[in-house]
Amino acid sequence: MNAALTLSNITKRFGDLVANDDVSLSLDKGEVLALLGENGAGKSTLMNILFGHYIPDSGSIHVFGEPLTPGDPRAAIARGVGMVHQHFTLADNLSVLDNVTLGTESLLSLRASRAQATATLQALSQRFGLQIDPYALVRTLSVGEKQRVEILKALYRGAKILILDEPTSVLTPQEVAQLFATLKQLVAEGLSIVFISHKLDEVLAISHRIAVLRSGKLVFEGNTSDATKAMLAQAMVGRDVEPIQRREASHASADVVLKLDAVCATSVESRVALRDASLEIYAGEIVAIAGVSGNGQTLLADVVCGVSQVTSGEVKFKGKPMxxxxxxxxxxxIARIPEDRQHVGSVADLSVWENAVLPRAGDVRFSRWGVLNARAARAHTNELVHAYDVRLASIEHPIRKLSGGNIQKLILGRELSEAPELIVAAQPTWGLDVGAVAFIHSQLRDAAARGAAVLLISEDLDEVFALADRIAVMSKGCLSEARAAEAWTMQSIGLAMAGESDARSERHAA
Amino acid sequence: MRLEARTAVSRIAPLISGLGAILFTLAVSGALVLWAKADVVSAYVAIYEGALGSRFAITETLTRATPLMLTGLAAAIAFRARLYNIGAEGQLYMGAIAAVAASVAMTNEAGELALPTSMAFALMILAGALAGAALLIVPTLLKTRFKVDEVVTTLLLNFIALLFVSMLLDGALKDPAAMGWPQSPTLPSELEFSKLIERARVHTGLFMAVALAIVLSFVIRYTRFGLAMRAVGANDRAAAFAGIGVNATLVKVALISGALAGLAGVGEVAGRTGYVTLDMSPGYGYSGIVIAMLAGLSPIGVIFAAIFVGGTIVGADAMSRSVNVPTYIADVIVATALIAVLVAGLLTKYRVRWK
Structure with missing residues (x-):
């Protein structure tokens, strides 16, 4: 039998929701299978079933021809299934070696056989071209290197089937190329890979076969060579999708709304300090800060949002120091759309309407003498829900019952309905489905057209190029000059994101 | 064994889980009564009779419940904001001793009040509330300034407060007429809370506790401060992002929580004992935490939880006299009830999967 992995007729229900509806898939030895689907399509549920986190209501799994005990992660690992999560599961304060061996050694053995483990690890990294220093602390590694550690961790446990969940979302274009080289090496060595993504270009570049899930059902399965981008997008969304349109350059006025002057800042949460960031944003334009996450963009947004302090430099709002x-x-x-909508932008346990007025609860509209005007607050919330197309059962429910996209729409409405002159949007569409992304993009465009200055912070280069008038790149806490979007190419922006930019991309400056 | 979130929680689930918690508590406590070689049914009947079986029993239960409501409210409001005030016991004693100290300060040489009674009464209550609040403000500032864990500091301050009161009872506030016992002077009778019923101990402190529970319930639900407090308790980072002063909110919560526990002390000294001794509270401050948890941190729930705990203590006293089971059974019932309620709450949200 040639199949490494067979999923047969998997069905999983959560109450009324059918997360996986009779899904059958197979993965051959030495093959890369791309699993495509929007958020909520059932990709994660399927992989969690495979990995033993959930028990399917019906259906079976075979690994190398033998049935896999459902609901037992250890059985999955023992059979050679390895998973690399989108959010790394590494201990920052331990070395690469410790992270890799963690959990594989008996707690009863008094002496860890480190020499042998080191040798095994080095052999693996040689064989698959995953260069890494076994003794380096994980804290000091770059995101790409951390991902390598995650892959090594799975290989060290004897993985023959590797599941990669959105592996490219945190990488620069160059790091993506490197990852793809590694994956090719892995399949050449006989491993099988499930590559979960929603980026069509990448899927077409790396996979042999493609499976598309929509609303829990398998809606497409076929060879990559036969697939086109348009047809995959159509399968994912269930209708025709217009490719992201580049926005027409807006006519920015001469009014500087936000001016950062040599801003330096540090914070506990951000390991990277902000170094001498200078930037001007005019009314009516969208300026995007591109960069791989963790390079100080969040800190920059926090400074403008008033969450973090500067150590030197100045922030001016409409010409006045702020x-x-x-x-x-x-x-x-200032409209503030934070990166983490579930934990920073909203308070999960408070009701939808309480969240909708929380930043302005002291406003005369919503309270008097310290007592909330719940009727006005509810009415305002209902207006937002209507105007920003928030889908919900009741505004009295805690906001955690809403999907990420609906929480984001509510936050967007809460902020944009106040007619802001400056909008700070950090990763506004991260993890959202196509429909919500399009809605949020159009809202940001409209706001800019009305004359708002928009500071967009995004890791998604498609989004950056689709929305921005000017683009600056953030790398290791340094902010590049903001140049017109046309002055950048994928190549130059990738290099700038990797921090080895200036000499080479200077050419594009003119 | 592991927990899986239930997707749909039925409407009657809380009712069923509540009933289950009661049955579980009765079963566990019943087993212990059996072990003590007593008749389970007559023991439970004796507890019920002792707690609610007569007018006198009811007044005794409500007398017990009064300080428990106030310490329960102190814990409930603090825990809502995730300020873990374990120091209500110390705050209660500080409130009680401050009330006595205020009365001493307001009394002239002849033993008469130097101020109009109503003003003196208000000042006595204020002194008790402020003393309780003052004791909690220190750990709260340590928490907001230096991130010192308030569980440790408030817990340890209980011992400091008790020793401080002990020092006063053997020194500055020793009653010379107490024949050497460490006991404070007795409050002048004008400053005592009125009794609600003749020949019973239940006093107007009960009305104060119930009224405060209702006020707090409104504050938590319908005021900006209440919203800020809940936001801070649920997620302080998001609260800060929404422009709520997290530290200022915690300080206000601490003032309220400490004041409530201080008022519990005022109520005990002015409503029941008349003077302060070191055995004035059998751990009302700690029981307040249990009551707050039983009530699901709801102020109105605290009223009922306090009556339940107070009744159990009073009833167990009566039961131990009649069927000869130690009064410790009251602690077992309360503790088992808390665990059962917490587990029942969990089971309405999750189902247990055995492997």
Whole structure:
């Protein structure tokens, strides 16, 4: 039998929701199978079933021809199934070697056989071209290197089937190329790979076969050579999708809304400090900050949102120095869309309407003498829900019951409905489905057209190129000059993101 | 064994889980009564009779429940904001001793109040509330400034507060007429809370506790401060992002929580004992935590949880006299009930999968 992995008729229900509906898939030895689908299509559920985190309601799994005990992660690992999660599961304060061996050694053995483990690890990294220093602390590694550690971790446990969940979302274009080289090496050595993604170009570049899930059902399965981008997009969404349109350059006025002047900042959460960031944003334009996450963009957004303090430099709002605290930012009417909508942008346990007024609860509209005007707050929330197409059962429910896209729409409505002159949007569409992404993009465009200055922070280069008038790149805490979007190419922006930019991309400056 | 989230929680689930918790508590406590070689049914009947079986029993239960409501509210409001005030016991004693100290300060040489009674009464209550609040403000500032864990500091401050009160009872606030016992002077009778019923101990402190529970319930639900407090308790990072002063909110919560526990002390000294001794509270401060948890941190729930715990203690006293089972059974019932309620709450949200 040639199949490494066979999933037969898998069905999994959560209450009324059918997360996986009679899904059958097979993965051959030495093959890369791409699993495509929007958020909520059932990719994660399927992989969690495979990995033993969930028990399917019906259906069976065979690994190398033998049935796999459902609901037992250890059985999956023992059979050679390895998973590389989108969010790394590494201990930052341990070395690469410790991270790789963690959990594989008996707790009863008094002496860890480190020499042998090191040898095994080095043999693996040689064989698959995954260069890494076994003694380096994980904390000091780049994102690409951390991903290598995750892959090595799976290989060290004897993985023959590797599941990669959105592996490219945190990488620069160059790192993606490197990852793809590694994957090719792995399949050449006889491993099988499930590559989960929603980026069509990457899927077409790396996979042999493609399976598309939509609403829990397998809607497409076929060879990559027969597939086209348009047809995959159509299969994913269930209707025709217009490719992201480049926005027409807006006519930015001469008014500088936000000016950063040699801003330096540090914070506990951000390991990278902001170094001498200078930037001007004019009314009516969208300026995007591109970069791989963790290079200081969040800190930059936090400074403008009043969450983090500067150590030196100045932030000016409409020509006047701005005190950097949250209340000042709210008082100036700055729309703040934080990166983490579930944990920073909203309070999960508060109701939808409480969240909708939370930053402005002291406003005369919503409270008097310290007592909330719940009726006005609910009415306002209902308007937002209507105007920003938030799908929900009740505004009285805690906001955690909403999907990520609906939470984001509510936050967007909460901020944009105040007619802001400056919008700070950090990863506004991260992890959202196509429909929500399109909605949020159009809202940001409209806001800019109305004259708002937009500071967009995004890791998604498609988004950056689709929306931005000007683009600056952030790398290791340094902000490049913001240049017109046309002045950048994928190549030059990738190099700038990797921090080895200036000499080479200077050419594009003119 | 592991837990899997239930997708649909039925409407009657809380009712069933509540009933299950009660049955479980009765079963576990019943087993212990059997072990003590007593008749289970008559023991439970004796507890019920002792707690609610007569007018006197009811007044005794409500007398017990009064300080428990206040310490329960102190814990509930603090825990809502995720300020873990374990120090209600110390705050209660500080409130009680401050009330006595205020009365001493307001009394002239002849033993008469130097101020109009209503003003003196208000000042006595204020002194008790402030003393309780003052004791909690220190750990709260340590938490907001230096991230010192308030569980440790409030817990340890209980011992400091008790020793401080002990020092006063043997020194500055020793009653010379107490024949050497460490006991404070007795409050002038004008400053005592009125009794609600003749020949019973239940006093107006009960109304104060119930009224405060209702006020707090409104504050938590319908005021900006209540919203800020819940936001801080649920997620302080998101609260800060929304422009809520997290530290300022915690300080306000600490003032309220400490004041409530201080008022529990005022109520005990002005409503029941009349003077402070070191055995004035059999751990009301700690029981307040249990009550707050039983009530699901709801102020109105605290009223009922306090009556349940107070009744169990009073009833167990009566039961031990009649069927000869130690009064410790009251602690077992309360503790088992708490665990059962917490587990029942969990089971309405999750189902257990055995492998």
């Amino acid at each position: 005190a950097l605290n949250v209340r000042e930012a709210i008082a100036h009417g």
